[in-house]
Amino acid sequence: MLAYIIQRVVQSVVVLLLVGLVAFSMFRFVGDPIDNMLGQERTGADIERLRGQLGLDQPFPVQYYKFLEGAVQGNFGVSYRQGRPVSEIIAERAPATLELAAVSGVLAIAFGIALGVFTAIRRNGIASHVIMATSLIGVSLPTFLIGILLIYLFAVELGWLPSFGRGEVVDLGWWTTGFLTASGLKALILPAITLGLYQMTLIMRLVRSEMLEVLRQDYIRFARARGLRDRSVYFRHALKNTMVPVITVVGLQLGAIIAFAIITETVFQWPGVGLLFINAIQFVDIPVMAAYLMLISVMFVGINLIVDLLYYFIDPRLRVDRGAAAK
């Protein structure tokens, strides 16, 4: 068990270092930040001076090494755009993204599993067909289009919900939350649906097909033959065995929710790290881009690690196999 964890952690660190290297080798293709930092009246000398000051005249492996040197000490540098420490900016923006991701994640899991089970059990019902058909929208329409459609319907035409922003937030000192005000909660609805819709349909379709698979298995027939009640068969026996692949996907999708919040955040001007990243790309704000990409990869790698470890606890066969192999 311990050896397994150590092995996975070492793998994760290698992956992180490689992601960073690739990111730094790509930054020069994003463009040159200097023009954004100097006004119209700059001269060639100003450009060279600032380039030297920022260390942009050095080859990218050197820039990467300097970034790592700072990063291990918790110093991600100063944003080119805002002239403030990147760690401070990201700490300011993270609550917005995490709250949005949490709400859409919960929505996606709750509705995804419920609807998946429902459509599996009543697979020939009219309601199931309707749900399956409409779920195609969630998979096939691009996120920004769903966002814009929701804004035009609920904000512009009906005027029920705000079209942008986070509403009023309550500052807890280390965290800003939109959960405690009415306008904050209202502001969450449309972005959360936009962000979670794809994940929800994905989870729903996965649960449905896994469940149908499980329901065909012998032990379910035997359970029915024993005269167990439907509820017990479906939820105690079938659903539990459906969950292993579902947990893998949900885990990875949680990472995706945070990473793909970029589009939703742009459409709704949601003040999270995704919007920050988009701004950083436009401005070629290398310190912000680097810190964001590293954080996202830390998160993905971490989630993968946790999911791997969770298998252990959910699926006893893995434990037995490993134990046997060790002997």
Next chain:
Amino acid sequence: MRLPAIAATLALLATSAPAETFRWAGTTDPQTMDPHAVNTAAVLGFLNNVYEGLLRLDKDLNAEGALATSWEPLGTDGWRFHLREGVTFHDGAAFTAEDVLFSYERASSETADTASWFAPVSEVRVVDEYTIDFMMRAPNPLFPVSIANFMILDKDWAEQNNAARPAKDAENFATLNVNGTGAFRLEERQPGLKTVLVPFEGWWDEAMHNITRAEFTPIQNPATAVAALLSGEVDMINPVPIQDAARVNERDGVQVIDGVESRVIMLGFPHQAETLKYGGDAGEPNPFRDARVRAAVAHAINVEAITTTLFRGAAKPVSQLVTPAMRGYSETHAERPAFDPEAAKALLAEAGYPNGFSFGLKCPNDRYINDAAVCQAITGMLAQVGIDAQLDAMPVANYWPELRADNFDMFLLGWSPGGAFDAEHPVRFLASTPNEEKRLGSWNFGDYSNARVDELLPLIQSEIDEDARQAMLDEVAGILQDEHAYVPLYVQPLVWGARDNIELTQRPDNFFILRWVTVN
């Protein structure tokens, strides 16, 4: 994180918001509140509401007194400014000549992005508490108006808060805080989220607006900004995407306000390159070195069609590097080359390219309004006369490095004469032979060079007599037009959207001045 009390205050305000709360949205958040750190329209335009200069520009870009009540030349040696008495900063400190001197030192320091404004200045002397002299290296009639965006901050405040110099690569107190003399003071600043201004009760001038609170939110996505305006969540947006303007204007409760900016969009050429970079059939020399070929380009482009189809008529065709609203515009050269494909073909044949040639057109796709679409239209029009442009449109962050590396055969450029809004400005930056030391021709990517233009520029800069100065500007405009150094296309429009109950003023520099807003 900071400002824990603000959220609670906000909750109270939102429920009892008076009608005069004005909320507006723009694409770009001003990246700093420091008036000397970044010289961009987004920053200076915003800070004009909280800081003030010695002079300020009125609705037509004419100079009027702000922190200086009057100014006069000291012969040809410099300028004397008489400062307004009884002005206080937002924190209550009194405004004196020491603050001007300090702000000059700050704004002309090495880490300041505004230093080039003070290149003509040799020395600044405080005469008395309310008089200050700016001494010039050479006579400079335009100096006072050219520093209208030079904003004055309080010396003691800056020094006490360790903000005596602007900083580019470190945090600074003045990045997030403001202590100016302007009509509004900064109540709350959350970079990238929201910036709140409230009227400054101690302002020296009479307030013409009726705003009690103004909130700025950056909204990057144009469709979201339009939705926010239509749903009444903001009172004004800048810009409205051209393609949405007609639809927005039809809705009840909102209006689209059109104007023209001070920005001229033009095509530039490589004047020195031996061969074309893209497309190999033209051979040597590079065809754009021939003025007839450049003239053919000018005749081949139907600017009217571009302005009517791509800009709903809001953009105006232009004949020179500045717009008619600018100082020093040459009335005698107001005629554009006519749209005449036959003449263009004849000129190409005369220049030795009867079958045309192919070349590379570089274009930004996120810098000017509809920039990539304009380039596509131009590509089509040039194809009609037989020259084949390979269009390469890219984000502006990649675009300037490409132009600096001379990777173009033709390029699109927009130019707004910042500072004094004078025709001298584009001559200095776009038409002078590049000279790093003298800070000339720093945006002249095509290395255009004309001895007479180079000779006239310093004379224009130091000529005090208006008529003599205009005669020289006319001569330069004539040379640039005859040689087709650039092909000026149109003046970029300003397209703003506002609720019907908002009255505002569009200034051609695209600055949004809050003290000219009335909420009805």
